Amino acid sequence: MTYTLAGPADEAMASTSDTLIIAMIVVYSVALFLFAVEAAYGRRTELRAGKLMPVTAGGQKGEDEDIHVNVRTTEGEAKAPQNAVGKIALGVTGAGFLMSLVQLITRGLAAERWPWGNMFEFIVAMCLVAVGALLYASWRYQARFLGVFVLVPVVLLLGIGVRWLYVEPGPLIPALQSYWVPIHVTATIIAGGAFMVSGAAAVTYLIARRAEDKRAAGHKVSGVAGRLPSAELLDRISHRMVLFAFPIWTFAIIAGAIWADEAWGRFWGWDPKEVWSFISWVIYAAYLHARATGGWRGRGATWINVLGFVTVMFNFFAVNYMFSGLHSYA
Amino acid sequence: MSTTTSEASTESGGSSENRPKGLGLTGWLRWAWRILTSMRTALILLFLLAVGAIPGSFLPQNGVSVDEVDQYFRENPDLAPVLDSLYLFDVFSSPWYAAIYLLLFVSLTGCVIPRAMTHVKALRGRPVHTPKNLQRMPYAATFSTDAAPGTVLEQAKKVLKGYRIEHYGDSVSAETGYMREAGNVLFHVALIGLLLALAAGSFFGYRGNMLMVEGEGFANTLPSYDAIYPGHWTDTDRMEPFTLQLDDFEVVFLEDGELRGQADSYSADMTYRESPEAEEKTHELEVNEPLTVDGVQVYLLGHGYAPEFEVRNAEGDVVFDQAVPFLYRDTMSFTSDGVVKVPDTGGEELGFTGVFLPTATEDGQGELVSSFPGPENPVVTMEAYQGDLGMHEPQSVYQLRTQELEQIGESTVMEMGDTWELPDDAGSVTFSGYSEFISLQSNRDGTRPFALGAAVTAVGGLLLTLFVRPRRVWVRAAEREDGRTEVVLAGLGKTEVAANNQEFHELTTTLAGRLRNSEPDDGPNPSDPQESTNTRE
Numbered sequence: 001m002t003y004t005l006a007g008p009a010d011e012a013m014a015s016t017s018d019t020l021i022i023a024m025i026v027v028y029s030v031a032l033f034l035f036a037v038e039a040a041y042g043r044r045t046e047l048r049a050g051k052l053m054p055v056t057a058g059g060q061k062g063e064d065e066d067i068h069v070n071v072r073t074t075e076g077e078a079k080a081p082q083n084a085v086g087k088i089a090l091g092v093t094g095a096g097f098l099m100s101l102v103q104l105i106t107r108g109l110a111a112e113r114w115p116w117g118n119m120f121e122f123i124v125a126m127c128l129v130a131v132g133a134l135l136y137a138s139w140r141y142q143a144r145f146l147g148v149f150v151l152v153p154v155v156l157l158l159g160i161g162v163r164w165l166y167v168e169p170g171p172l173i174p175a176l177q178s179y180w181v182p183i184h185v186t187a188t189i190i191a192g193g194a195f196m197v198s199g200a201a202a203v204t205y206l207i208a209r210r211a212e213d214k215r216a217a218g219h220k221v222s223g224v225a226g227r228l229p230s231a232e233l234l235d236r237i238s239h240r241m242v243l244f245a246f247p248i249w250t251f252a253i254i255a256g257a258i259w260a261d262e263a264w265g266r267f268w269g270w271d272p273k274e275v276w277s278f279i280s281w282v283i284y285a286a287y288l289h290a291r292a293t294g295g296w297r298g299r300g301a302t303w304i305n306v307l308g309f310v311t312v313m314f315n316f317f318a319v320n321y322m323f324s325g326l327h328s329y330a
Numbered sequence: 331m332s333t334t335t336s337e338a339s340t341e342s343g344g345s346s347e348n349r350p351k352g353l354g355l356t357g358w359l360r361w362a363w364r365i366l367t368s369m370r371t372a373l374i375l376l377f378l379l380a381v382g383a384i385p386g387s388f389l390p391q392n393g394v395s396v397d398e399v400d401q402y403f404r405e406n407p408d409l410a411p412v413l414d415s416l417y418l419f420d421v422f423s424s425p426w427y428a429a430i431y432l433l434l435f436v437s438l439t440g441c442v443i444p445r446a447m448t449h450v451k452a453l454r455g456r457p458v459h460t461p462k463n464l465q466r467m468p469y470a471a472t473f474s475t476d477a478a479p480g481t482v483l484e485q486a487k488k489v490l491k492g493y494r495i496e497h498y499g500d501s502v503s504a505e506t507g508y509m510r511e512a513g514n515v516l517f518h519v520a521l522i523g524l525l526l527a528l529a530a531g532s533f534f535g536y537r538g539n540m541l542m543v544e545g546e547g548f549a550n551t552l553p554s555y556d557a558i559y560p561g562h563w564t565d566t567d568r569m570e571p572f573t574l575q576l577d578d579f580e581v582v583f584l585e586d587g588e589l590r591g592q593a594d595s596y597s598a599d600m601t602y603r604e605s606p607e608a609e610e611k612t613h614e615l616e617v618n619e620p621l622t623v624d625g626v627q628v629y630l631l632g633h634g635y636a637p638e639f640e641v642r643n644a645e646g647d648v649v650f651d652q653a654v655p656f657l658y659r660d661t662m663s664f665t666s667d668g669v670v671k672v673p674d675t676g677g678e679e680l681g682f683t684g685v686f687l688p689t690a691t692e693d694g695q696g697e698l699v700s701s702f703p704g705p706e707n708p709v710v711t712m713e714a715y716q717g718d719l720g721m722h723e724p725q726s727v728y729q730l731r732t733q734e735l736e737q738i739g740e741s742t743v744m745e746m747g748d749t750w751e752l753p754d755d756a757g758s759v760t761f762s763g764y765s766e767f768i769s770l771q772s773n774r775d776g777t778r779p780f781a782l783g784a785a786v787t788a789v790g791g792l793l794l795t796l797f798v799r800p801r802r803v804w805v806r807a808a809e810r811e812d813g814r815t816e817v818v819l820a821g822l823g824k825t826e827v828a829a830n831n832q833e834f835h836e837l838t839t840t841l842a843g844r845l846r847n848s849e850p851d852d853g854p855n856p857s858d859p860q861e862s863t864n865t866r867e
């Protein structure tokens with residue numbers, strides 16, 4: 001029987017990391033506010049044709065000759081509220097993202113290990129991925145309009161993390177001292193972050209869809225809801241994020257099974273955490289199926305997507321606290 | 331939208347209208363089969379699979395922890411039998427859960443095999459004939475060029491790199507992304523393979539739990555286990571004949587800071603033989619380092635203390651001298667409970683219940699508690715019983731049957747080496763030291779590699795399904811009245827991801843650009859309409 005000393009290996013790193021996380025919450029809140037200003041007051045601007053954007057019918061310039069394009073699409077217009085404030089919001093979000101990266105690194109240095117070994121670190125890393133996915137979507141799909149919807153859960157989760165889940169950086173329990181942490185846990189974090197953005201886009205879709213229906217029924221839709229881009233476009237972004245996250249989630253489950261096989265002597269034991277990962281996986285598989293099933297595409301499929309993220313969050317919070325199992329390291 | 335998608339949906343959508351009216355048994359069967367293999371049914375079954383799993387996480391499961399199930403029965407004596415009759419403590423081996431996933435897999439087979447056959451045909455075939463009216467495609471672009479139709483089609487073939495191309499008169503028909511469908515079939519088939527591997531594993535393998543005190547050995551036979559869960563067809567008389575011995579066990583605890591008391595590492599020095607004749611080998615067993623012996627995996631699950639007791643009878647003869655494993659209440663204090671049973675005293679049988687505190691400390695109220703999991707100040711307190719232990723009936727080694735026993739006294743706090751003289755001249759008990767024990771699990775499952783193979787194949791198939799974009803492109807080039815060539819490029823994405831008009835549009839602009847650039851050298855003289863007609867194939 002021997003003893004070792006615990007506690008942060010590097011106090012300076014630990015306090016840098018703790019300060020940064022508070023700063024991140026402030027910065028993201030500012031960005032959230034600015035995004036909200038853009039959503040409410042930005043001018044509805046046609047999005048450039050490009051990735052995920054419809055090529056619209058009519059004449060298209062192909063340098064010097066006219067190319068006449070005829071597309072059969074049921075899509076609504078691809079317009080989103082935009083103004084300069086939104087660009088600033090994006091910049092502020094980018095700054096927050098960089099701070100988040102530094103926070104992660106300093107936390108890792110402080111604990112002298114991979115910085116995602118407990119619930120606090122996990123949720124912070126997942127928010128990092130979600131913000132990264134938002135930045136990617138803004139760059140690739142011009143989806144800056146998702147800013148508000150992604151940053152609300154990010155700020156909330158970071159707040160919950162700091163307020164209730166915080167633990168000092170330190171060594172891990174033996175079960176987590178394995179090279180599977182960077183493999184399995186990283187995969188769940190990446191998938192979780194992307195599912196989060198997908199869920200945010202799904203909620204936005206449901207709002208936009210309601211606005212479209214109301215408008216079709218002849219009512220006027222005012223406020224942010226009436227200024228969202230077409231539901232079709234939101235649906236497509238949401239789908240893209242699931243396409244990205246679902247194989248990673250699948251991989252995470254398999255990697256987890258291999259790890260469980262090494263650590264606990266069985267690769268699958270229906271432990272509550274495993275059950276809920278499986279439930280999430282099945283729900284996202286159902287989502288992908290629903291999009292290919294008549295009558296389910298659109299609202300039905302989107303609700304399944306939202307449900308999927310609810311189960312991911314349930315797995316994270318409830319399973320760690322409510323159930324006793326090998327995975328409960330709350 | 332995609333064609334595959336709409337094909338799948340018409341199939342399911344039509345099912346209710348095509349309900350058989352007095353079609354006899356085959357008609358009904360065919361109808362049932364069509365319903366079962368529809369996408370809608372697959373969706374519902376997937377939901378049921380998810381919903382059905384929920385009670386498996388809320389209620390304790392026999393497959394995970396029998397003790398917790400027993401506890402649930404004790405705490406909810408009225409509700410538990412009802413839940414049990416619904417198999418809710420064995421959700422994942424219950425008939426109703428099996429019904430869900432078996433139906434799902436039948437549905438899957440019925441869905442995927444026809445698709446696979448269609449796909450094989452498509453793989454052998456050529457790209458379809460160019461439709462008459464390309465304007466009806468989801469994407470169609472029209473432009474005119476001075477290049478001759480033949481040149482246009484030649485250039486189109488170059489632009490459509492990676493497509494399978496067929497020339498039909500004044501047009502080319504091209505298709506790509508065949509791997510998507512193959513991937514989809516592969517994915518679904520791999521899921522069936524995974525299920526089969528899991529089933530085979532549970533029928534032929536076994537899993538067992540055992541406990542070893544430092545210095546003790548273990549032979550892999552049925553009676554050596556504390557608990558064993560063999561599959562239906564496992565031959566438990568012929569288990570792998572290995573033996574194990576625990577030489578030493580060491581835990582490292584964190585001593586400082588917020589995490590004081592948390593374990594930092596465990597390691598168990600093991601000696602083992604594959605069979606009685608085989609040579610002896612050693613292995614350091616750690617949490618993420620199982621031992622593989624003769625195809626069986628042996629894992630470290632937990633650990634605890636086994637205080638050693640020496641019991642003497644009234645005559646002063648030693649009637650018991652061994653380490654007794656005590657089970658801990660929690661991992662932060664390692665306060666542990668155990669039972670010592672001494673049936674052979676020469677007189678009345680003796681029994682003890684004991685509490686072991688590895689680091690005994692007085693708390694604020696003067697109660698003795700353990701403040702650290704490591705053994706910094708190990709003590710034991712005991713209660714002694716005399717009478718009939720009831721050993722003729724099977725019973726747990728961790729519980730004392732007190733019905734036929736009479737309590738004869740309580741000890742004071744005993745430190746190592748202390749002896750307690752029992753009341754009524756019943757003898758004495760000495761707390762002579764302690765060892766550590768480990769709990770182990772052994773697992774024999776020969777299908778693990780197949781399960782892994784199936785899972786990896788599934789991921790591969792999934793990636794193909796999700797990211798390969800099957801699409802068709804047609805280019806038609808025809809000469810117009812004014813001598814210029816009218817080019818129509820139409821595109822059809824067969825899945826949603828492939829139905830990206832932007833991509834077809836890029837093909838159009840690339841083609842238009844190439845034709846413009848190639849005009850001076852390989853195109854015929856644009857000012858002479860006659861000549862361009864001649865080059866037409």
Ligand code: HEM
Nearest residue numbers: 285288292334335338367368369372434437438441521795
């Ligand atoms: C164990 C259950 C199943 C799982 C986990 C599963 C999972 C999946 C996944 C992840 C996809 C990819 C979706 C996409 O392309 O976006 C897919 C596609 C598909 N699955 Fe399943 N599936 C299951 C059972 C079934 C069953 C029972 C059927 C038939 C009734 C079926 C028919 C299909 C079809 C037709 C597609 C292609 C959809 C398309 O063209 O977009 N699957 N499945």
